Amino acid sequence: MSAVRAGTTGLAAAGRRLVLWCPDWPVRAAVWGSGTGFPLRLSDPLALVAKGEVHACSSAARALGVRRGLRLREAQARCPELLTLAHDAELDERLFAGLLPELEDVVAGIEVIRPGTATLVVDGPARFHGSELAVGTLLCERMVLHGVDDVRAGVADTVFAAEQVARTTDPQDCGLLASEATVGYLAPLPVDALGEPALADIWRRLGLRTLGDLTLLDEGDVRSRFGEAGVRCHRRARGLEDATFLPRRPPAPFDVTVRFDTALTRAEQVCLGVGRIATQLIAALTAEHLVLVGFWVEIVTDDEHVMQRRWAHPRCFDAAALVDRVRWTLDAEHPGAPVTEVRLVPDETASVTAVADGLWGDPATEQVSQAAARLQSMLGHDAVGLPSLGGGRGPAQRQRLTPWGVAAARELQGPWPGHLPQPAPATVYPEPTPAQLVDRTGTAVTPTERGGLSASPAMVGVSADSRGERERRAVQHWAGPWAADERWWSQEARATARLQVVEVGGDAWLLLHADGRWWTEARYD
Structure with a gap:
């Protein structure tokens, strides 16, 4: 550790990096944002669970044998008094983002690596504050003042090396790694x-x-x-930096709030009051040549309960769209008490040039947008949607319908074990219909535990609607099965298998085996 504490005055050409690390941040965020009805403490044995595994745990839980990646049952066997909560990644991001403005009062150009860990190029701040150590100390002090009592900083030539230094530094301290000592330290x-x-x-x-x-x-x-x-x-x-530094652009401070002298119980009354501040917000952003891409709706009720929901747009919001989002927030979750205050908090903005039309514009696209927004305002948030491809094993799982005016969720990349290979079927039925698959003796063919079939299929009876199964026909070719144990970590566990079948007449079908029988899921043309 002598190399870590020695410090350095030589700055790398690409800039020295400072990493600020908050240990067990997901656990801390869960404690701060807990809505369980009873107080939680960081000193309790806590574990956050995602997909049936421990995603993060407190130091008290680690002392009793709990580790990240353990199956939930094994973690509970090691620590019977373990308190478990579902991991909320959005909560991690939101609470950490709330601390960033305090850090940006000290330095500019902070990049978030993940919630609880941030980095910056420390060269300029070091010259302004006197040293790298001074910058790290100031940042740690800011975090401590806002309730984060365990925060550590590390400075090195690369983000990776600086994070390793931070992980071996004492709480509320800053470690320095000299450039010439990087390789030896790693x-x-x-x-x-x-x-x-x-x-x-x-x-x-x-x-x-x-x-x-x-x-x-x-x-x-x-x-x-x-x-x-x-x-x-x-x-x-080898101590080489391979990542591009992308500092965070702080959102403009354009928060707007409307407070009602008399608490309101009807959504129409609330939206009428929100219309004025929505117009003010859009006008203020337009004056700065910005558009609103994402924002938070915060609704405060008479009993001081706060409802929060984030909305994003694939292009940008206008005032009417902001009012619609407030109404949809109230529709999605009844406040339970009269509303006294509504706050619109910009979360993501973009330059107006990023969404501007071309020289002549696109009248057809504009007309479609106006018509879709009008229908959505009259019929509801889910009335108009855009189809897109998503991740999944079966063709029906890959079809997604995103409500108009909402940024589409990113596609979850594979590997999706047990997924159906190409080519994709041409027709996917909204609901699977019954089917039969038998061998030469008329015995039902079923998937085996080893991923095969109990016998070679000889006859298949499928239907393209819910009216029943059509007459069985001889099987000419078949491929599969592709078996999958879906959501095996939860009570919604389901074992499935898919099989491609070609009849003698040339019709090709995709069969799904689930819940103990065969279903017609799709058809190949």
Whole structure:
């Protein structure tokens, strides 16, 4: 640790990086935003659960044997008094974003790596405040003043190295790593520190247990064997920066609030009062050549309950759209008491040039947008939608309908074990219809536990609607099955298998085996 405490005056050409790290941030955010009805403390044995596994846990839970990645039952067996909460990634981001303005009073250009961890280029702030250590100390003090009693800072030539320094620094302290000591400091760290569990497992089996072992390999050999992900890890282990610095652009302080002298019980009355501040907000942003892409609606009731919901738009909001979002927020969750206050908080803005039309515009697109927005205002939030492809195993799961005026969710990338390969079926039925699949003896064919079929299919009876099964026909070809255990970590667990079947006449079908029988899910043309 002597290299960490020594500090440095030599600055790398790309700029030295400071990383601010808040240990167990998801747990802290869950405690702050807990709505369980009883007080939670960071000193309690807490665990946040996602997909049946421990996503994060408190230090008290770790002391009793709980670890990240454990199955929930195993964690509860190790610590019977363990308190569990569902992990809320949005809560992590929102609460950490609320602390960033305090940090930006000290320095500018902060980039959020993940909720609870942020970085910045420290060269300029170090010259202004006197030293890198002074910058790290000031940032830690700001976090402590706002209730984060365990925060650590690290300074090094790269983000990865600075984060490793922060993780080995005392609470509310700042560690410095000299440029010439970077490689030597990183060398004894385990390959797990790179944050690539799959690659780390392979490297350990190959005898590469530390970052120093990994740096002995040639970069070309790493690329040919482990791809670009391996090259990124190899460069981090050598103390090289491979990430582009993208500092956060703080949202403009254009919050608007309307307070009602008399608490209102009807949504129409609330929306009428919101119309004025919505117009003010859009006008203020327009004066700064900005448009609103995302914002928070905060509704305060007479009993001091606060409802919050974030809305995003694929293009930008106007005043009428803001009022619609307030009404939809009230429709989605009844406030339970009269409303006394509504606040609109901009969360994401963009330059007006980013959404401006071309020189001549697009009248057809504008007419479609106006018609869709009008229908949505009359019929509701989900009345008009845009289709898009999403992640999933079956064709029906990949079809998504996003409400008009809402930013589409990003596609969840694979690997989706048990997914259906190409080509995709041409017709996907809204609801699967009954089907039969039998062998030569007339016995029902079923999937086996080893991922095969109990017998070769000989006859298939399918239907394209709910009126019943049509006459059985001989099977000419079949492929599959593709089996999957879906949501096996929850009470909604479901074992499925999909099979492609071609009849003698040439008709091709996609069959789904679920709930103990076969269903017609789609048709190939």
